[in-house]
Amino acid sequence: MNVLPSLVIPGFPKCGTSSLYYYLNQHEEIDGVEGKEPHVFTSENRFKQRHEIFLGRFNEDRNHTYRLDASTTYMIAPDAPHRIKKSSPNCKFIIIARDPIERVFSHYNWLWCNGYIEQDFVPEVRDWESSRFNPNVSFGGNYKYYVEFSRYGEQLKRYLDVFGRDRILLLTTEEMKEAPQRVLNQCFEYLNLTPPEEIDMERRNVTEEKEISNIPNLLSQFWRAIPDSLAQRLPKKWVKSWFTKTVKPKTFGEEEEAFVFDLLRDDIRKQQALGIFSERWSTTGKFI
Template sequence: MRPDFLIIGAEKAGTTWLHDVLRAHPDLFLPDTKELHFFNRFDSNGREIDTYARRGLGWYERHFEAAERGKPAGEATPLYLCDPAAPRRIRRTLPEARFIVLLRDPVSRTWSHYRMARAKGHITEDLATLIDRRDARIVGRGLYAAQLDRWFALFPRERFLILFFEQVMAEPQAALTRIAAWLEVDPAPLLEAGPEVRRNAATGYRSAAVYNASVVGARALRHFPPTRSLARRMKAAGLYDLLKRANRVEAPMLSMTQAERMALVACFRDDVARLSTAHGLDPPWSGRFALAASQSPEPEPVLHVP
């Protein structure tokens, strides 16, 4: 069996919360594992992983073996939105798929992603350096209009439910009711689960090496058939969460400078404008990008990267 819908992004825009809420619905199926990373060629750090080529469709379908016929099945991998290979691969494999997209103010999204990547030891540079080089991992993923161009070229616009993180978090019941209607399921289980699901708050780690080793180890157990059931039992027993809690500390105190903030606004303002002009969207944060455009000189050209 294959999924009917995908939560494709964006990173740091509420996809973990939504995945966990949808998993609580008895008439929906999502795998235990969030982020199967099947269709994306590159991981969050820009390294080539290409699970699609290495493991094949049978590996992907096994994640949906427990799904009941007639009930919507889905998965959430937020890298699909920005990965250049994902749309065409999904078009070939899931031609009738539908998509949920969560978009967040790209400046806030970039800052959240930067803090997470620093805490995990994935990057060491300061934010200003990443902005100057238009870093694909941190800055480029906020270029939503450029990413949506690829998707809308391959799938009808009506296949997409596009929501804004700020509105979802401010009024989760309204958002969940809308999602339930789009998925054609009873909204009550989502409305009940929504307030109970923990939101993915910023955190730090005593040891980034321990965190990264635990992620790699858990993924290996899940993906190797002889140990897959062991991985599920360990997760059900709370062993993964126990390890994470033991290694977790308060997020490091980092502050974005006003210069960094304004540089990010300049990076994103043309792309934010295209969300409206090219894609008919009305983000709640678009106004301040338009205001900045009227008050500042033209920025250097932005490299549209995945």
């Protein structure tokens, strides 16, 4: 049985890929890969193991019209389109993108609220701008290629060159927020599927404030070492509160917007040349 994907949502991260995957996976003719993001086409090593990886993550009980992979590293990984072409030549793509500057802000806030960032926005982004995506180590979920992931023009052109426009449905996050049912109907029409009668439209992987605990290792080892009968008598929650803080998403102004736009300027021109820059992207649009 062929258990390779025939439908891919390759990105972009922090643009609603998790929600879109969740919505589409509710259709009886779509089999979403377990875990959403196996990153099989990102690196050569994982690509060589593609049959084994997908065999364990897709439902083998029946043939679905589509098998869905939604790994968000497939846009930024330069060789991913060619690997997908070699493996699944008739694959279809649904790509969702948001305002490029707003995507950078959301990416930073997502990592910030999960405790992966200690620096302020500008030095953090500037430091990572000198690094480039490494397909062998950069798909663990905490990658920090903030601006590179918003270079839609460079990355989408690779897919257009390999697959052509008729194999790609391009959506915007703004559209999906405003009218999710209409966007889903557009997806099902593109896939030649009848929309299901009902879909759970709860949003997934939303960036929001979180409580982060940073308990010292010695204290954690102490709690694990003492008997349960003694641990229950000690004020564990109270002690934990000493090392817990609430982290909220940051807000950004025109200074940060201009900083990001300057880094994206050349790629914005590519987006315009490809006809993919959306009039809904108002934050970036005011600098054009």
